[in-house]
Amino acid sequence: xxxxxxxxxxxxxxxxxxxxxxxxxxxxxxxxxxxxxxxxxxxxxxxxxxxxxxxxxxxxxxxxxxxxxxxxxxxxxxxxxxxxxxxxxxxxxxxxxxxxxxxxxxxxxxxxxxxxxxxxxxxxxxxxxxxxxxxxxxxxxxxxxxxxxxxxxxxxxxxxxxxxxxxxxxxxxxxxxxxxxxxxxxxxxxxxxxxxxxxxxxxxxxxxxxxxxxxxxxxxxxxxxxxxxxxxxxxxxxxxxxxxxxxxxxxxxxxxxxxxxxxxxxxxxxxxxxxxxxxxxxxxxxxxxxxxxxxxxxxxxxxxxxxxxxxxxxxxxxxxxxxxxxxxxxxxxxxxxxxxxxxxxxxxxxxxxxxxxxxxxxxxxxxxxxxxxxxxxxxxxxxxxxxxxxxxxxxxxxxxxxxxxxxxxxxxxxxxxxxxxxxxxx
Numbered sequence: 001x002x003x004x005x006x007x008x009x010x011x012x013x014x015x016x017x018x019x020x021x022x023x024x025x026x027x028x029x030x031x032x033x034x035x036x037x038x039x040x041x042x043x044x045x046x047x048x049x050x051x052x053x054x055x056x057x058x059x060x061x062x063x064x065x066x067x068x069x070x071x072x073x074x075x076x077x078x079x080x081x082x083x084x085x086x087x088x089x090x091x092x093x094x095x096x097x098x099x100x101x102x103x104x105x106x107x108x109x110x111x112x113x114x115x116x117x118x119x120x121x122x123x124x125x126x127x128x129x130x131x132x133x134x135x136x137x138x139x140x141x142x143x144x145x146x147x148x149x150x151x152x153x154x155x156x157x158x159x160x161x162x163x164x165x166x167x168x169x170x171x172x173x174x175x176x177x178x179x180x181x182x183x184x185x186x187x188x189x190x191x192x193x194x195x196x197x198x199x200x201x202x203x204x205x206x207x208x209x210x211x212x213x214x215x216x217x218x219x220x221x222x223x224x225x226x227x228x229x230x231x232x233x234x235x236x237x238x239x240x241x242x243x244x245x246x247x248x249x250x251x252x253x254x255x256x257x258x259x260x261x262x263x264x265x266x267x268x269x270x271x272x273x274x275x276x277x278x279x280x281x282x283x284x285x286x287x288x289x290x291x292x293x294x295x296x297x298x299x300x301x302x303x304x305x306x307x308x309x310x311x312x313x314x315x316x317x318x319x320x321x322x323x324x325x326x327x328x329x330x331x332x333x334x335x336x337x338x339x340x341x342x343x344x345x346x347x348x349x350x351x352x353x354x355x356x357x358x359x360x361x362x363x364x365x366x367x368x369x370x371x372x373x374x375x376x377x378x379x380x381x382x383x384x385x386x387x388x389x390x391x392x393x394x395x396x397x398x399x400x401x402x403x404x405x406x407x408x409x410x411x412x413x414x415x416x417x418x419x420x421x422x423x424x425x426x
Contacts, residue, residue: 006032006298013377016295017384019288019332023236029294030241033078033265036297040086041110047093050104054128054153058114061125065114069121076120077113079139080244080267085109085196087263105130105151109195116140118158127156129165132195135172136165143193145170172207177217177245179224181235186224189244190216191267197246200259200269205247216247216272223279230340234284234333241266241294242287258282260289265297277347281334288333289326301325301381306373309424311416313361313409318420321372325382328365331358332385335392342395355392356401360409362389 008016012025041062048055066073076082089106091097099106111127116138118125129136131152135143144165148154155166172193179186190213191197197204208216228235244267248257256278258270268286273279295301302321309318312327319327335358341351366389369382417424 006035008295008299013295013299013380014384016291017381018388019329019336019385020233021237021291022233023240026237026240026291026294029291029298030078030266032294032298033083034074037077037083037086040083040090041113044086044089044093044107044110048107049093050102050107051128051153054108054111057125057127058108058111061114061118061123061127062110064125065117065121065123068123072120073117076117076140078243078266080264081191081194081196082113082139084199084261084264084267085113088196088199101132102151105132108153111156112136112138115156115158115163119161119163122161123158124160125158127158128153129156130154135193137193137195138163139194140174140189142171142173144168145172175213177220179221179228181225181228184228184235184239186228186235186239186242188242191244191246194246197269199261200246200248200257202248202251202257202259202269202271204269205249205271208247212272219273219276219279220245222276223273223283226276226280226341227283227337230344231284231337234337237291238283238287241290242283243267245270247272256282258286260286260293262289262293262296265290265294277341277350281337284333284337285330288330292326292329299377300375301378303373303375308373309420310368310372311364311413312368313364313412316416316419318416318423321369321374324365324368324372325378328362328369328385331362331365332388334358335362336388339392339395352397353401353404355395356397356405357408359389359392360402360405364409364413 008025008028012028015021016025045055045059088097092099092103092106108130111129115127119141131146131148131150131154135145136154137143146167146169148167157164174193175190177188177190192205192207246267246269248269248271250271256271256273258268260268270282273282302325306321308321310321310324312319312324314327335355338351338355338358341347366386374382
């Protein structure tokens with residue numbers, strides 16, 4: 001038996017290292033997620049906790065669904081939140097994570113995945129799923145509401161693409177955000193339903209009302225239009241890889257929040273940004289994390305055993321080399337986007353200030369990376385980021401903006417050294 005590995009070409013790797021990459025490499029990273037998710041599901045099925053009859057029905061259904069509609073099956077199985085569920089459940093089965101949810105309930109989310117796959121591919125089946133969060137969530141479809149107690153097993157029937165859940169009291173559809181442009185549009189799920197949409201630094205928001213949904217749609221569409229018009233390569237990447245946005249609960253009214261979970265390629269959580277420009281920057285920022293996480297699934301870049309800690313200009317705490325790498329890559333993408341807006345009158349002033357600050361932050365971050373525990377591939381990747389920064393440095397910015405950025409980052413470093421002196425001595 002020959003084992004084949006997902007690999008990027010040298011040109012694809014170099015492109016990604018430079019902050020972009022394009023739609024092709026991003027599609028390759030997305031495709032690799034199918035193999036990852038299937039391997040995790042195989043492990044879950046092998047190490048199963050709970051009723052094995054549930055597992056057997058789910059696996060048999062998935063097998064038939066894959067044969068009946070390979071492309072639709074693959075699209076569903078690369079859903080980012082299926083990745084989050086599979087990785088989280090695998091950690092629980094290996095004793096590396098804990099949860100108040102019964103382990104058998106987490107394992108048997110496989111039956112919900114199988115029901116969604118059956119509906120997508122026209123396969124008829126009968127399964128058993130568990131109630132979670134007041135309903136039964138089917139990936140890519142929505143949530144069946146029920147009055148049954150939490151974690152109750154319920155029968156699910158799929159016939160000719162239609163799903164029926166035992167005792168179903170209502171249905172909430174998974175909604176989407178859409179952005180249009182002359183060269184193509186973007187359509188993403190706005191997931192305020194999924195049982196496995198948590199794990200960010202803020203809890204997921206409850207179901208959005210219609211007025212709030214319209215605000216999300218309007219701001220998203222206008223933000224997407226900025227990316228599509230002024231940064232078309234980035235737009236192509238997002239179209240190829242971004243699948244899901246998870247609204248987060250608003251814990252305070254002072255700042256927007258966003259975060260990407262490594263296991264959920266093509267998804268991230270966020271509070272609604274205040275302006276289209278803020279939404280555009282957030283899309284770029286968080287998708288950089290997704291791209292790098294997808295790359296790390298197939299190509300390690302850092303020495304995971306290193307205990308060295310580094311200064312990250314956007315953080316107050318010391319960061320391991322892997323965390324620093326994620327931050328530098330994200331902020332490089334932000335800088336490249338602001339560089340695209342320098343010539344746009346309504347954004348020129350802010351773009352100059354933002355680019356000056358991000359350039360300086362990335363410069364300091366790269367110094368840490370270049371002295372850090374990088375594998376050979378990581379050194380090549382960091383060299384690509386260094387070259388991209390040098391390109392950004394060719395853009396002349398107002399002296400006042402540059403000086404302010406240099407002073408701010410130096411000040412942050414001095415404060416960081418004082419704040420973390422004890423941790424750095426260990």
